[in-house]
Amino acid sequence: MDHKTTFASLDRFEKGGVEIIDDDVKHYAFSNVFEVASKALPYEKVVVAKNMQYVLEAVRAEGSSNWFAASHDEFVILLDGELEIDFIALENAQDIVPPASAGTIAIAGEPQGDRMGMCRLQHGHQALLPANSAYRFRATRPGVLLIQTVAGSLSVEKWRDICLH
DSSP, X not given: OOOOOOOOOSSSOOOOOOOOSSSOGGGOOOOOHHHHHHTSOBTOEEEEEEETTEEEEEEEEXXXXXXXXXXXXXXXXXXXXXXXXXXXXETTHHHHSOTTOOSOEEEOXXXXXXXXXXXXXXXXXEEEEOTTEEEEEEEEXXXXXXXXXXXXXXXXXXXXXXXXX
């Protein structure tokens, strides 16, 4: 039996499904991160998986994002496109990102602090988004990010719209 691996993209994906062996499909949620990102606004953080306070967010990367930060480490995987991430070590981080805060926080304007450098990501590359550091995404073309973080005020839950029923 021949098997073929096909990678999806924002422009080319197939809607999948759930094959249940011995259970009820109503016990499962399923969504396609490419489909979710194709319908999202640029840099809207749409929750596609949740385990207690932890979430995976599908994000449409397009153009430049605003600056973001979190009081905890976050993790990003680029599923489609090309992306640069700029990093700044925040001056007075606890004033911008309170230690007890959960999830990503948007930073208004240009953050103050020392530049830490940047990462260039291509399909399948991963990057750590360090705690108490500002980061900004810059996409050369529309793409898809998957971000592991803690649910917060920027996390958007659209279960009724994104899940296979």
